[in-house]
Amino acid sequence: MSNVLKRNIRALLAVFCLMFTGLVVYLGYVVVMYGERWFISPDNPRLRNIQESVEAGDILDRAGIKLVYTSKGNRAYIKDGKTRKAVSHIIGDSYGMTYGAQTMYAKYLFGFNKDTITRIIELVSGARRRGGDVTLTIDAKLCKSAYEALGGNKGAIVVMNYKTGEILASVSSPVFDPADMDVFLEGGGESELVNRAFSGLYPPGSVFKIITAAALIENGMDGFEATCTGSVQIGGKTIKCTGVHGKENLKDALRHSCNAYFAQASEAVGILAVKDMADKFLINTELLFDDVIMGQSVFNTSANAADNAWAAIGQYHDLLSPLHACMIAGAIANDGVMMEPKLLLSVSDGGKQTVTLTPKTAAAPLGDTSMLKEMMIAAVENGTGSAAAIKNIAVAGKTGTAQVEDKRGKAEHAWFVGFLDESRHPLCIAVVLERAGSGGKNAAPAARKVLRKAIELGY
Amino acid sequence: MILERRGAGALLALIIMFSLSASFLLAFKNDGFDIGMALFGLGFAFLILISYNLAALIFRHIDRITLVICYFLTSIGLVTLARLNIDIAVRQLIWLALGTVVLFITVVVIKRASDFGRLNYLLMAAVLGLLISTLLFARTIGGARNWVYIGQFSFQPSEIAKVMFIIVSAYFFAERRPAPAIVCYAVFTALCVFTLVLSNDLGGALLYAGTFLVMFFAGTGRTFLTFAGLGVLSAGAFASYHLFSHVRTRVEIWQNPWMYHRTQGYQIVQGLMAIASGGLFGAGLGLGYPDAIPVNTSDFIFAVICEEFGIIFGIVTILAYLVFIIRGLIIALNAETRFDALLVFGATCMLSLQSFIIIGGVIKLIPLTGITLPFISAGGTSLVASLALVGIIEGVAVKNGERDEYEIVRAGGEVV
Numbered sequence: 001m002s003n004v005l006k007r008n009i010r011a012l013l014a015v016f017c018l019m020f021t022g023l024v025v026y027l028g029y030v031v032v033m034y035g036e037r038w039f040i041s042p043d044n045p046r047l048r049n050i051q052e053s054v055e056a057g058d059i060l061d062r063a064g065i066k067l068v069y070t071s072k073g074n075r076a077y078i079k080d081g082k083t084r085k086a087v088s089h090i091i092g093d094s095y096g097m098t099y100g101a102q103t104m105y106a107k108y109l110f111g112f113n114k115d116t117i118t119r120i121i122e123l124v125s126g127a128r129r130r131g132g133d134v135t136l137t138i139d140a141k142l143c144k145s146a147y148e149a150l151g152g153n154k155g156a157i158v159v160m161n162y163k164t165g166e167i168l169a170s171v172s173s174p175v176f177d178p179a180d181m182d183v184f185l186e187g188g189g190e191s192e193l194v195n196r197a198f199s200g201l202y203p204p205g206s207v208f209k210i211i212t213a214a215a216l217i218e219n220g221m222d223g224f225e226a227t228c229t230g231s232v233q234i235g236g237k238t239i240k241c242t243g244v245h246g247k248e249n250l251k252d253a254l255r256h257s258c259n260a261y262f263a264q265a266s267e268a269v270g271i272l273a274v275k276d277m278a279d280k281f282l283i284n285t286e287l288l289f290d291d292v293i294m295g296q297s298v299f300n301t302s303a304n305a306a307d308n309a310w311a312a313i314g315q316y317h318d319l320l321s322p323l324h325a326c327m328i329a330g331a332i333a334n335d336g337v338m339m340e341p342k343l344l345l346s347v348s349d350g351g352k353q354t355v356t357l358t359p360k361t362a363a364a365p366l367g368d369t370s371m372l373k374e375m376m377i378a379a380v381e382n383g384t385g386s387a388a389a390i391k392n393i394a395v396a397g398k399t400g401t402a403q404v405e406d407k408r409g410k411a412e413h414a415w416f417v418g419f420l421d422e423s424r425h426p427l428c429i430a431v432v433l434e435r436a437g438s439g440g441k442n443a444a445p446a447a448r449k450v451l452r453k454a455i456e457l458g459y
Numbered sequence: 460m461i462l463e464r465r466g467a468g469a470l471l472a473l474i475i476m477f478s479l480s481a482s483f484l485l486a487f488k489n490d491g492f493d494i495g496m497a498l499f500g501l502g503f504a505f506l507i508l509i510s511y512n513l514a515a516l517i518f519r520h521i522d523r524i525t526l527v528i529c530y531f532l533t534s535i536g537l538v539t540l541a542r543l544n545i546d547i548a549v550r551q552l553i554w555l556a557l558g559t560v561v562l563f564i565t566v567v568v569i570k571r572a573s574d575f576g577r578l579n580y581l582l583m584a585a586v587l588g589l590l591i592s593t594l595l596f597a598r599t600i601g602g603a604r605n606w607v608y609i610g611q612f613s614f615q616p617s618e619i620a621k622v623m624f625i626i627v628s629a630y631f632f633a634e635r636r637p638a639p640a641i642v643c644y645a646v647f648t649a650l651c652v653f654t655l656v657l658s659n660d661l662g663g664a665l666l667y668a669g670t671f672l673v674m675f676f677a678g679t680g681r682t683f684l685t686f687a688g689l690g691v692l693s694a695g696a697f698a699s700y701h702l703f704s705h706v707r708t709r710v711e712i713w714q715n716p717w718m719y720h721r722t723q724g725y726q727i728v729q730g731l732m733a734i735a736s737g738g739l740f741g742a743g744l745g746l747g748y749p750d751a752i753p754v755n756t757s758d759f760i761f762a763v764i765c766e767e768f769g770i771i772f773g774i775v776t777i778l779a780y781l782v783f784i785i786r787g788l789i790i791a792l793n794a795e796t797r798f799d800a801l802l803v804f805g806a807t808c809m810l811s812l813q814s815f816i817i818i819g820g821v822i823k824l825i826p827l828t829g830i831t832l833p834f835i836s837a838g839g840t841s842l843v844a845s846l847a848l849v850g851i852i853e854g855v856a857v858k859n860g861e862r863d864e865y866e867i868v869r870a871g872g873e874v875v
Binding site for chain 1: 673676677678680717728729731732734735736738748751770773774777778780781784785788791792797800801804808811815818819822823824
C-alpha cells in the first residue's frame with residue numbers, strides 16, 4: 001500500500017481525534033458554564049415534576065420573615081398582599097414561569113444539592129423528603145417601601161450593599177401575585193412576569209455620562225472645558241441641551257447634566273476611550289453570576305460622529321439594566337471595586353447551614369474613583385439630583401431623562417442612579433420610572449424615600 | 460516468532476455485567492418484579508456473549524476490540540431503549556440478532572472480494588434508486604422524512620445505501636480510473652447529496668458529502684483539491700442557508716435555541732435541560748425525566764444517556780466511539796491493498812462522522828441535523844447498516860490477520 005495513503009489516513013486519524021476530543025471538551029465546558037442555567041430554566045418540566053415527591057423548603061427574607069412556605073402540601077405565600085407583590089419577581093412563582101428564587105434556587109429548595117449518598121439514604125429510608133430553607137439577602141420591608149416609591153409607575157428600583165454586593169431590595173412594576181397565577185397559567189399576561197430590575201434594558205440617558213466622565217478622567221482630560229450655547233453641531237446634526245450653561249468644566253457639566261459639554265468631550269477623548277470605559281464597567285459583557293440572571297447591557301459605536309455623540313450621552317443604541325446601573329454606582333462608591341450582585345444569603349438543611357454568602361468582585365478594579373464620587377455628590381448637593389438629598393448624609397448621584405420612541409409615541413424614562421458616601425450605610429441605588437418624565441423631578445425623590453427607609457432599617 | 464490474538468474477555472464481562480444489572484434494576488423499578496424486562500436483559504446478554512464467541516471461533520483474526528466496542532455501544536442503546544419503551548427495545552434486539560448475521564456475511568464477502576469490478580456500477584444504480592425512492596415515496600407518505608413503508612414493514616433506504624456508497628467510493632479511489640469513470644462517479648456523488656438535500660435529510664447529505672471528501676483526500680492525496688471541495692461544500696451550505704428557509708431556521712436555532720424554546724428550538728432546549736439535569740453522575744437509570752425529550756429513542760438518545768447515566772458516562776460513550784475509530788484506522792493502515800484500506804477507512808469515517816454530527820448537534824456544538832446515533836439509536840435499518848459497516852472493517856481485519864499468519868508460519872513462527 002502506498003505511503004501517501006498511509007500518511008493521509010494518519011492525518012485524518014489526528015483530525016478525528018481532535019474532533020472527538022472537541023466533543024468531550026465542549027460537553028464538559030457547556031455543562032460547567034451553563035448547566036445550572038439550563039437546569040433552572042422555567043421550561044424544565046423536571047422542576048414541576050419533583051414537587052410531587054419532595055416538600056420544598058421555605059424562602060425567608062434577611063430578617064427571617066417567611067415569604068414562601070409549604071402548608072398542607074401546597075405552596076403558600078406571605079399574607080400581606082402588598083409585600084407579596086413587591087417581592088413577587090424575587091421569589092417567583094411555583095410553576096417555573098419566572099426566574100424567581102423558586103426556580104433559581106430549586107436545587108436547594110428541593111434538595112438537588114445534597115450528595116449522592118445522602119440522597120440514596122433518603123430514598124431507602126422512605127421518609128418524605130424535604131428540601132433546604134433558603135434565606136435571601138432582600139429585606140421585605142424595604143422592598144415594600146420601594147414598591148410604594150414607584151408610585152404606580154412601571155419601572156424598577158434596586159438597592160444594594162456596595163461593599164458585599166448583597167441586594168437589599170429589588171422591585172419591578174407591574175407586579176404579579178404569586179399566590180394567584182391563574183391568568184398566566186391560562187396564557188394571559190406576560191409583561192408582568194418580566195423582572196424589569198434584572199432583565200429590563202433601558203436607554204440610560206444622562207446616567208451614561210458617569211461613564212463618559214470616567215473615560216475623561218482616565219485619559220487625563222478631567223480639565224477639559226467646553227462652552228454650551230444651548231446646543232451643539234456634531235456630524236451635521238444638532239444635539240440640544242436642557243439649558244444654556246456657558247463655559248464649564250467636567251464637574252459643572254456633570255452637575256448640570258449638560259449634553260453639549262459631553263458631546264464635545266466625547267469627541268475630544270474619542271468614542272473608543274468611552275467604549276473602553278464602558279467595557280471596564282462590564283457593558284457588552286455576558287454576565288454569568290451565581291445568584292441572578294441579568295440582561296446584557298449594550299454600548300455600540302458608529303461610523304457616524306453624531307451617533308457617537310448620542311451614544312456618549314446615553315442614547316443611540318445604549319441599553320442598561322437597572323441592576324447593572326446600580327452595580328456601576330456601587331463600583332464608584334466602593335473605590336473602583338465592582339461587586340457581584342448576591343441574592344442568596346444562606347441555605348439551611350435541617351438546622352445546619354450548608355451554603356453561606358461569600359462576596360465576590362465582578363470586575364477588575366477601576367482605579368481611583370474619588371473625583372467621580374466628588375462630582376456625583378455635587379450633582380445631588382447642587383445639581384439635577386438635588387431632590388435626592390438627605391439631611392446629614394452624603395448622597396451622591398446622577399439623574400437621567402432618557403428619550404424613547406416606540407409605537408406608543410415619544411416619552412422619557414426617569415432615571416436616578418446613586419449611592420451614599422457613608423461607611424456605616426454602604427448603599428447604592430438605581431431607580432427607573434418608565435415614561436415618567438424628568439429623572440431629577442421624579443426618580444430622585446423616589447430614591448430619597450427608599451434610601452431613607454433603608455437607613456431607618458439600619459442598613 | 461509468535462503472534463498472539465488477545466481476547467477482549469474482560470471488557471466483554473464488563474458489558475455483560477452492565478447489561479444484566481441495568482435490566483434487573485429496570486425490572487425492579489415498579490412494584491413487583493417485571494419478568495419480561497429480566498428476560499430481555501438475559502436475552503441480550505446471551506446474544507452478545509454468543510455472537511462474540513462465535514465470531515472469534517469462526518474468524519480467528521477478527522479484531523476483538525472493535526467488536527466489543529460495537530457491542531458496548533449497542534448494549535447502552537438497548538438498556539436505554541428498554542427504559543424508554545420495552546417494545547422498541549425488543550424489536551431492536553431482534554434487529555441486533557439479524558444485524559449480527561449480516562455482519563458475519565459481510566465479513567465473509569469482504570474477505571473473499573478483491574474489488575467489486577463492474578458490479579460497482581450496479582451498486583451505484585442501486586444507491587441512487589434507493590435514495591430517489593426515498594424522495595418519491597417518503598414525501599407522499601409525509602411524516603418522518605426518510606422512512607419508506609412497505610405494508611407493515613418500514614425501513615430507511617438511505618441507511619442501506621450508505622454501505623454500498625462506501626464500496627463504490629473505495630473502488631473509484633483505489634486506483635487511477637479512466638476519465639469517463641471518474642466523471643460518472645463525481646456525478647453519482649453529487650446526485651446522492653442533492654437527492655438527500657431535496658428529501659430534507661440534511662444530516663444524511665452532510666454525512667455523504669463529508670465521507671466523500673475524506674475518502675477523496677485519503678485516496679488522491681490532493682490537499683488543494685480537498686480544500687477546494689470543502690470550499691464548494693461551504694458554498695453549498697451558504698447558498699442553501701440563503702435559499703431554503705428551513706436551513707436558515709436551523710442555523711438561527713443553533714445560535715440561540717432559547718429564543719425559540721417553545722417553538723422550533725423546543726427539541727434542542729429540552730435536550731440541553733436533560734443533559735444539565737443529569738449532572739456528573741446522572742439521575743440514575745429510570746429516575747430521570749426523558750419523556751420530556753422529543754425523539755428520545757433516536758436522534759436525542761444521547762441526551763437521555765447523559766441525564767440518566769451522567770455526563771461522565773456520556774464522555775465515556777464519546778471516547779468509545781473514538782477508540783472504535785482508532786482501531787478502524789489501524790486496520791486500514793495494515794491493509795494490503797489500497798481498495799481494502801479505503802474500504803475500512805470509508806466505513807470508519809462514515810460511522811464516526813455520523814456520531815459526531817448527531818452528538819455535536821444535540822450538545823449544540825454544531826447546528827442540529829437529524830440522524831441516528833450509530834449502534835445506539837432505535838431503528839432496525841440503521842443498526843443493520845452500522846453492523847454491516849463493522850462487517851466491512853472486520854472483513855479486512857480478518858484478511859490482514861490471515862496474511863500475517865501466512866507470513867509468520869512461512870518464517871517458522873506460530874499463531875496462538
